[in-house]
Amino acid sequence: MNEAEKRELYRDGFVVLRNIVSRDLTQRAKELIRQNPTTIVHGDDARINDLYNQSGLAETLEHAMGPHTRPINAQVAVTMPYSNDAVVRGTFKPGQIPPAQAHVDGGWAGPCPIKYSEIKAAGQSLHTWGSDGDPRSMGPAGGAPLWQDRERTLAIGSYTALAAVCLNDQRRPGKGQFAVRRGAHEAVEAYFRMQREQGGPVGGGGPGWPRLKLLGNDTAFAGIMPEAMVNSYPDNPCEMDGWPWPELTPVLMEEGDAVIALHSLPHTATPNLSDDPRMNVLFRIRRLRPDNPYEGDRRIGWGVSDHPDRTLGGEFLDYPDSYDPFRTSIDRLCDHWSEWDGMADIVTQMPGYAGQ
Numbered sequence: 353m354n355e356a357e358k359r360e361l362y363r364d365g366f367v368v369l370r371n372i373v374s375r376d377l378t379q380r381a382k383e384l385i386r387q388n389p390t391t392i393v394h395g396d397d398a399r400i401n402d403l404y405n406q407s408g409l410a411e412t413l414e415h416a417m418g419p420h421t422r423p424i425n426a427q428v429a430v431t432m433p434y435s436n437d438a439v440v441r442g443t444f445k446p447g448q449i450p451p452a453q454a455h456v457d458g459g460w461a462g463p464c465p466i467k468y469s470e471i472k473a474a475g476q477s478l479h480t481w482g483s484d485g486d487p488r489s490m491g492p493a494g495g496a497p498l499w500q501d502r503e504r505t506l507a508i509g510s511y512t513a514l515a516a517v518c519l520n521d522q523r524r525p526g527k528g529q530f531a532v533r534r535g536a537h538e539a540v541e542a543y544f545r546m547q548r549e550q551g552g553p554v555g556g557g558g559p560g561w562p563r564l565k566l567l568g569n570d571t572a573f574a575g576i577m578p579e580a581m582v583n584s585y586p587d588n589p590c591e592m593d594g595w596p597w598p599e600l601t602p603v604l605m606e607e608g609d610a611v612i613a614l615h616s617l618p619h620t621a622t623p624n625l626s627d628d629p630r631m632n633v634l635f636r637i638r639r640l641r642p643d644n645p646y647e648g649d650r651r652i653g654w655g656v657s658d659h660p661d662r663t664l665g666g667e668f669l670d671y672p673d674s675y676d677p678f679r680t681s682i683d684r685l686c687d688h689w690s691e692w693d694g695m696a697d698i699v700t701q702m703p704g705y706a707g708q
């Protein structure tokens with residue numbers, strides 16, 4: 353990354369690296385994905401993982417961030433055309449613009465398996481639901497764990513950088529682009545700090561962050577960002593023809609480009625209003641933690657997991673007394689630039705740097 357790209361990453365929380373993955377690599381991956389477009393978590397396959405490991409991405413992040421366990425897994429993120437998909441599901445009305453909302457990765461997300469009326473009858477609240485349950489529970493969609501630790505100090509998993517490789521033409525808005533709340537990474541970090549200062553837990557269920565939100569029909573949902581946090585994001589509207597979500601910025605890329613985004617940058621795939629699938633592969637990269645005995649351990653699902661302090665399947669791991677993975681993750685959530693060795697010059701030069 354050159355100086356200008358680093359400044360962009362610092363300011364916006366993401367940066368696009370043009371033509372960083374060769375056509376050989378993208379074509380090989382696409383061939384495989386076309387055979388099985390519904391796969392989400394891909395598993396160990398060089399045709400996918402080489403998009404990171406054999407392209408310029410590994411070295412670029414090695415310089416900007418630092419040493420890191422290389423991915424052995426990835427998320428193949430294909431977004432099918434919205435109209436077809438939604439007509440099949442019966443949720444689409446012609447002309448209706450579907451909503452799109454950004455999230456921060458690592459939280460338990462999806463519909464709550466218990467109805468709101470049952471939660472209320474049990475004397476529990478939407479804010480803290482799950483706080484006295486089984487800490488081993490995984491999210492209903494097979495997603496992230498309800499808690500990262502048995503002590504329930506941390507509800508959100510994290511990593512350092514998301515690297516999303518673009519496999520087809522996404523230069524026209526409305527193609528299902530990866531989209532972000534541009535510049536909101538610092539507000540998210542500030543929210544985590546506020547939660548830590550108030551005694552935690554950090555993430556959903558903690559101060560200012562209700563675990564569940566009621567969305568009518570007696571159904572509560574997890575994984576929706578708290579209103580107070582969203583209200584603290586900077587106002588960076590994006591007005592573009594064919595782009596109906598101005599609070600989001602679409603990342604316009606073409607085959608072989610990649611975007612690097614901080615974990616703390618709220619993001620989402622957007623509904624694909626074109627008639628061609630959107631095709632990306634996402635890698636989740638965490639800076640090496642030298643005292644962590646599970647760096648490189650295959651059970652973690654390095655590259656795909658958004659909760660690498662537990663196994664990909666959610667089992668708890670034993671850690672030596674000398675290393676507290678959850679405390680470490682909270683410290684990094686509250687000081688995200690501390691994981692970017694190659695950004696130190698930029699970060700300390702910038703106005704507002706508090707020397708955390």
Ligand SMILES: [Fe+2]
Nearest residue numbers: 455456457619
């Ligand atoms: Fe995500």
